[in-house]
Amino acid sequence: MFPISEASKAVSRNGPAPPPRRVLTPSNLILDRERSIFHETWWLDIASGGRWTLATVEESGTIVGEMPYYVSRKGVWRACVNPPLTRTLGPLIVDSGQSPMAEFQHRVSVTTKLIEQIPRVDRFFQVFDPRIRDAVAFSLNGYNVSLGFTFRISCEQTREEAWRRIRKYTRNLIVKAEQELTVKTVPSADDFLNFYNANLADRKQRNAYGTQVMGDLVKAFIYRNAGTIIGAYSTDGVMVAAVGLVWDSRTMYYLLTTRAQEAHSGSISLLIWNAIQIAIQRKLVLDLDGIASPSIYRFLSSFGGSLDQRIEAERMTTTYSLAQTLHRRILSRTSNGATL
Structure with missing residues (x-):
């Protein structure tokens, strides 16, 4: 026998109705189904203090791709990273409905156009939602693409x-x-x-x-x-x-x-x-x-749970990378000296 609490029986709280959602075009409805909670406008507004931007790509007046990003400053460095408590982001692309090869080329093209809208920063780093697999264009545009992992329970x-x-x-x-x-x-x-x-x-x-x-x-x-x-x-x-x-x-x-x-x-x-x-x-x-x-x-x-992959895309300027390496070495020496 396993314990079941009252909290698992009452899975939601009643409260005031949320504000009406924005009107969406048919293609945007496809994007809306793909958005995680962390892609939502209200979440990003709060998490970033309103300081985020949405890169978009349109074809024939219809949005076919979008990617939110947030630029912050720490000292002399500008970084494009996920805002606080925003676990994952990444690009969202509308399927073209073409053949597999044409679909692949479409997604690379749209993702590249999104990447081109990201401003110059000292460091870019985003963790993508596990359902997002559009990483090739990042690799082709000089980003380091790696895999992270998360436990997910079916x-x-x-x-x-x-x-x-x-x-x-x-x-x-x-x-x-x-x-x-x-x-x-x-x-x-x-x-x-x-x-x-x-x-x-x-x-x-x-x-x-x-x-x-x-x-x-x-x-x-x-x-x-x-x-x-x-x-x-x-x-x-x-x-x-x-x-x-x-x-x-x-x-x-x-x-x-x-x-x-x-x-x-x-x-x-x-x-x-x-x-x-x-x-x-x-x-x-x-x-x-x-x-x-x-x-x-x-x-x-x-x-x-199962261990699922999620893509991480990163790019740093040479100056920022060197500064980080120097910083780690100083911390290492300080730590070693403190233990002597």
Whole structure:
């Protein structure tokens, strides 16, 4: 038997209706189905503070390709990177409906025209949504194209099947946590944000995403019913862990996570298990994000997902590359000297 919480039964919050979507032409409707939540105008407006640009390509008055980008400045350097909390981006191309070879040439041509609109920067780096495979044009235009990875859990399974695919050790941890904790939807965005910031303060850390940006995004995705926050509560009703989930028409993303230092060691595992159930109920793939370290790999791999590829495109100027190399060497020497 596996635990099912109230949060997995109530998968969405009622709230004010979101503003009407923009009017789309037929071809743009195709693009709209391909957009991830991170491609959405409202998301990019908040994440970038409105400082993003949409490169577009039109044919016969119809948009056939688009790619959002965001340019920031740090010191003397200009970088075109994903905005805070914007996990993936990348170009979106409308299928031409031609033969496979003609389709390939069409996609390379449109992607090249999008690339030509990116301004000169010291560093360009974008992680593409896993469904985006248009990388050839980046390689042909001098970008380094590599592969990253993310764990994704299929929604084409029952809860029982998903439970069996979780590693035994993690299942045991979830069962033990469920005996001590109750999982439910966090009542308000402010409850989560206050809890998140308090946990950072306890660890003497700062919010890497920006407190204002993260707060505005959390409030926006809850308001638009494009995400939710689920929390784990102790028997006395105190929240000890929470995760933020967002979704689009195809995918749910495990986006934010936090827990109190004294929380049960299985609290986050319990919340991820509930996220799996919510994703299956919504018929969405659950994306657990990339692999930043061996420990994160071991943790995320225990939930029974598949390892999917996502493209990463990068280009740096020679000056920026040399500066980064010098910076790493200085840090290495400082670190080595501190341990002597």
